[in-house]
Amino acid sequence: MARSQKNITGDETIHYVSARKQREDKKKHASTAIQPPLTPMIDIVFQLLLFFLLACQFRMDEGQIAANLPDLSGKPPPKTIPVDPIDITLQATGRDGLDVLIQVKRTDGVAAELTTAEELYAFLTQIKSSHGEQADDVPVTIEPIGNVRWGHVANVFNQAVRADYKKVGFKPSG
Amino acid sequence: MVKSRVNKPGPADLAFNMTPMIDCVFQLLIFFMLTTQMASADFVNMRVPKPDWSQAKKPAEENKAVVNVVPYTQSEIEEDSTRNGIAKEYKLGSLVIKTNNMEKLVTELKKARRTSQDPKEFVVELRADKSIRYDHIEPVLQAMQQAELGRMYITAMREQG
Numbered sequence: 001m002a003r004s005q006k007n008i009t010g011d012e013t014i015h016y017v018s019a020r021k022q023r024e025d026k027k028k029h030a031s032t033a034i035q036p037p038l039t040p041m042i043d044i045v046f047q048l049l050l051f052f053l054l055a056c057q058f059r060m061d062e063g064q065i066a067a068n069l070p071d072l073s074g075k076p077p078p079k080t081i082p083v084d085p086i087d088i089t090l091q092a093t094g095r096d097g098l099d100v101l102i103q104v105k106r107t108d109g110v111a112a113e114l115t116t117a118e119e120l121y122a123f124l125t126q127i128k129s130s131h132g133e134q135a136d137d138v139p140v141t142i143e144p145i146g147n148v149r150w151g152h153v154a155n156v157f158n159q160a161v162r163a164d165y166k167k168v169g170f171k172p173s174g
Numbered sequence: 175m176v177k178s179r180v181n182k183p184g185p186a187d188l189a190f191n192m193t194p195m196i197d198c199v200f201q202l203l204i205f206f207m208l209t210t211q212m213a214s215a216d217f218v219n220m221r222v223p224k225p226d227w228s229q230a231k232k233p234a235e236e237n238k239a240v241v242n243v244v245p246y247t248q249s250e251i252e253e254d255s256t257r258n259g260i261a262k263e264y265k266l267g268s269l270v271i272k273t274n275n276m277e278k279l280v281t282e283l284k285k286a287r288r289t290s291q292d293p294k295e296f297v298v299e300l301r302a303d304k305s306i307r308y309d310h311i312e313p314v315l316q317a318m319q320q321a322e323l324g325r326m327y328i329t330a331m332r333e334q335g
Contacts, residue, residue, distance in 0.1 A: 146309055
């Protein structure tokens with residue numbers, strides 16, 4: 001047990017101060033701890049967090065494929081077509097027209113009938129390699145017919161771009 | 175000598191340690207604040223095409239307009255199955271254009287081009303649901319041609335990674 005010790009001077013009376021009293025005195029005179037009020041801040045933070053959790057909708061990772069539009073300005077088309085163009089026709093097949101038949105035509109008649117994008121890519125790559133230096137000038141025209149789904153059209157367009165053709169576009173309508 | 179709390183008389187002091195929870199909450203809050211992009215009128219909720227080995231690139235943000243070809247919702251298709259694959263309406267920004275009013279789409283595209291930062295380089299992004307039939311997309315392409323646009327972008331999903 002700790003004992004209180006005090007130096008007595010002059011005519012001061014000796015008082016016994018218990019250890020408990022000493023602790024209470026010490027507590028009373030101790031400096032007050034200052035703490036900023038955290039509760040309102042936590043309230044606001046929770047409100048914000050709830051808002052973001054409820055309002056947040058993650059967006060899919062979308063991108064863009066560049067395409068050319070046919071020129072309707074009335075300028076005369078070039079007199080000579082330098083290389084044999086590739087015409088790709090898409091037709092809806094299957095139940096509710098959900099599938100697609102891809103026909104690749106060249107000036108010498110129907111070149112191929114395909115059903116998948118991978119087949120089309122392989123075919124386009126093969127044609128491109130046969131053109132040598134002129135390969136970049138080969139125009140690829142896509143002609144979707146009627147009720148073909150846009151997903152198929154975009155997929156075929158993507159395969160032409162993937163095969164590194166530079167002049168890919170849609171056939172002008174009308 | 176340290177007194178045991180277990181043997182302390184009276185009710186026990188129950189203290190809930192908030193610090194780790196507040197740490198986590200702050201981390202989440204900062205994450206959401208940094209990653210959230212507020213909803214834009216340009217991005218109507220739809221399933222855009224997802225081509226195999228997609229060549230779609232990161233979208234350009236400036237000097238373009240987005241034409242959304244909006245499909246009917248699943249519940250609307252269930253009510254009337256003939257709506258499947260048909261465009262409900264076109265949307266240019268927040269402007270709704272009916273499918274039978276293509277003159278308005280041409281006018282608005284011309285206006286958007288005229289008021290753009292660089293009319294010569296102005297591009298329109300075609301954003302359509304993958305289930306829409308091409309005969310409902312073709313009028314939009316024709317409208318773009320009539321608005322004398324030379325280039326366009328097709329919106330598609332990007333390849334992951």
